[in-house]
Amino acid sequence: MTCEERQQPGGARTVVIGVRDTGPGIDPQDVGRLFVPFERLGAGDSEVEGTGLGLALSKRLVEAMGGALTLETRLGEGTTFWVELPGSDSPIAMAGFDGDLLVSASDPALDTSPATILYIEDNLPNLALVKAILTERSNIRLLSSVQGRMGLELAAEHSPQLILLDMHLPDLRGDEVLRRLQQDARTRDIPVVVVSADATDSSMVRLADAGASGYLTKPLDVAHFLATIDRLVPSTRDVSHDG
Numbered sequence: 001m002t003c004e005e006r007q008q009p010g011g012a013r014t015v016v017i018g019v020r021d022t023g024p025g026i027d028p029q030d031v032g033r034l035f036v037p038f039e040r041l042g043a044g045d046s047e048v049e050g051t052g053l054g055l056a057l058s059k060r061l062v063e064a065m066g067g068a069l070t071l072e073t074r075l076g077e078g079t080t081f082w083v084e085l086p087g088s089d090s091p092i093a094m095a096g097f098d099g100d101l102l103v104s105a106s107d108p109a110l111d112t113s114p115a116t117i118l119y120i121e122d123n124l125p126n127l128a129l130v131k132a133i134l135t136e137r138s139n140i141r142l143l144s145s146v147q148g149r150m151g152l153e154l155a156a157e158h159s160p161q162l163i164l165l166d167m168h169l170p171d172l173r174g175d176e177v178l179r180r181l182q183q184d185a186r187t188r189d190i191p192v193v194v195v196s197a198d199a200t201d202s203s204m205v206r207l208a209d210a211g212a213s214g215y216l217t218k219p220l221d222v223a224h225f226l227a228t229i230d231r232l233v234p235s236t237r238d239v240s241h242d243g
Contacts, residue, residue, distance in 0.1 A: 005087060013087030014067075018080055024073040034071070035059045037122060113140040115233050116160040120151035120177060122170050123193065124217070130164070133222055140236055148172030157185045161233045163187075163214075167196045182211045186200075191232045195220070 002018040026034065036043035037056040055069075062069045117140055121127050123151045127144050134140050143153035143158060148169040155163060163181065167174030174194065191213035196203065199217040207215060213230050229236055 003205065013040045015085050015157075017083040017085075018243075019083075020078060022078040022081040025077055026071075026073040027075065028073075031071070031073065052132075073151055114139050115162070115227070115236050116141045116143060116158055117162045117233070118143045118145070118154055118158065118160040119149065119164040119195075120145045120148060120169065120174075121144040121164070121166040122168075125165065126166070126195075129220065131224075133220075133225065137236060139201055144168070148174070148177040151177060152180055152187075152235060153186075155181060155190065156184060159186070161235075162229065163190055164195050165192050167194060168197065177206065178207065178210055178212060193232065195227060 059069045069080045073079040193214035195216045197218040204215045
């Protein structure tokens with residue numbers, strides 16, 4: 001696997017990721033079928049199960065982000081898949097501040113033991129954004145789960161100080177995850193902040209009544225996000241900006 005950043009004519013930046021295998025390669029006459037849903041080239045000669053959707057979905061996701069998915073293949077030598085995506089600025093820089101809201105681990109007034117935050121979210125760009133926002137807060141340990149059931153297991157095992165919860169998960173609805181967290185003695189006292197694109201008052205009231213300690217809407221307001229964390233997990237707060 002390779003990853004590099006390239007400068008395009010006009011100053012635009014792209015990130016190029018290459019994944020190469022050493023398999024038998026793909027017959028040129030079959031390349032056109034490779035990204036067709038439910039097509040599984042050579043499936044009759046393999047015991048590996050699958051739906052034939054992986055590459056088709058990958059191509060659509062990459063194109064939805066303004067990129068391209070291509071391949072190079074040689075029979076008897078293998079295949080290299082290339083993902084090319086437009087470069088972007090740091091999400092923290094895009095949020096419009098220079099890091100004043102981020103905390104330094106060298107501040108002697110802070111508790112040096114990290115607080116654990118669990119983010120249950122199946123959208124990888126959203127996970128990456130939160131990780132980027134928190135990357136400078138060395139007193140926070142971020143755990144993540146892309147499934148509700150796994151998130152419940154992580155919450156019970158690690159007892160995080162805060163849980164961030166998406167509402168649309170692949171296996172359980174977010175409100176069902178919240179209900180189970182509230183019913184489990186190991187997790188019922190952990191504050192849960194819902195992170196959702198649904199900004200309706202009715203949803204906010206309903207989830208607050210179900211036990212949510214906060215509600216953040218997507219796209220995230222970085223300053224509000226950090227202020228919410230500071231309110232619910234005071235040990236992560238940058239005390240240099242208090243009072």
